[in-house]
Amino acid sequence: MHWNSAAEFFAMGGYALYVWGSFGITAAVMAIEVLLLSRQRARVLRNLRDELRSEGGPT
Amino acid sequence: MTTRAIHWFKFASPQNFYGLAGRLWPWFAALAAALMAVGLWISFFVAPTDAQQGQGYRIIFVHVPASQMSMFIYVVMAFWAGLGLAFNTRLSGMMASALAPTGALFAFLSLITGALWGKPMWGAWWVWDARLTSELILLFLYLGFLALQSSIDDPRRADKAGAVLALVGVVNVPIIYFSVQWWNTLHQGASVSLTRAPSMASTMLWGMLIMVVAFWMYTIAVALVRVRSIILERERHTEWVKHALE
Secondary structure, eight states: OOOSSHHHHHHGGGTHHHHHHHHHHHHHHHHHHHHHHHHHHHHHHHHHHHHHHHTTOOO | OOOOSOOGGGGGSHHHHHHHHHHHHHHHHHHHHHHHHHHHHIIIIISOOBTTTBTGGGGHHHHHHHHHHHHHHHHHHHHHHHHHHHHOOHHHHHHHHHHHHHHHHHHHHHHHHHHHHHHHHHSOSOOOOHHHHHHHHHHHHHHHHHHHHHHOSSHHHHHHHHHHHHHHHTTHHHHHHHHHHHSOOSSOOOSOOSSSOOSSOHHHHHHHHHHHHHHHHHHHHHHHHHHHHHHHHHTTTSHHHHHHHO
16 A cells, blocks of 8 residues: 555645546546436437337237 | 257357447456556566666656557557458447447557656657657547547448558558658667567566556456447347347
8 A cells, every 4th residue: 555645645746637528538438438328328218219119010 | 959069159249249248358458457557566666677778768658558558458459349340240340349449548648658758758748750750640649539439420430431441551651660760869769679679677567567457458358348348238129238238
């Protein structure tokens, strides 16, 4: 362990902006992609169900 | 149907692959989450401070995996695209389409984390160095692929046009990879290579490799989820989709 305190950990030896910026953006991009994927799936399912219903539905 | 041999071609049909992908993606997602947890732990608490770059080098644990994935995904995407072009298989084009957005995101992350690393170490967010420029071209190739596909309404024609672009663009991947050897770049050479011992502490190396595998698992999981949506949309007029929705 190379950190003597939480403050030292968050300061990242003076590179806080760069290190946390990199990890933060990566985490944010992945979170957004996952969110968009679940919304895409919900949208596709909703559209297909609507289409199916307007066709008179399955017999 | 009595034979127990695995019929790989069975999964070339979108219907069968839809089910397979649905069963597989949670495993890849779980692996990605677990490996990322371990990788992050090593990144911040196990890997030592770098002698030259202090704590700033820790960006490597996201920069290298993101950059590698941006290149690998392109090659895999071009492979599927080429397969679709050669054999006219429907699923191949869907796989290529499912991979492209994630590849574009990793190319973007590679450039952003690279800028955040370049600023404190080189004193510049960006330089027109061969490595950086060819990676930027990779991002444009992804965006071009996505734009081209979305501009063509007929999915099969969109697949073909996209496949040609993907295959032509694949020449850029070895250029990125070898750019640090071919040209005098500000960007450093490879830290890890197959032919010589890695030039970094073993815990740093392990942390990086675990993050690389974690990003692989993440990519496979999101590509499988995305391809399921693509399959549903493109196969909407088939009986099996109608039954699956009930």
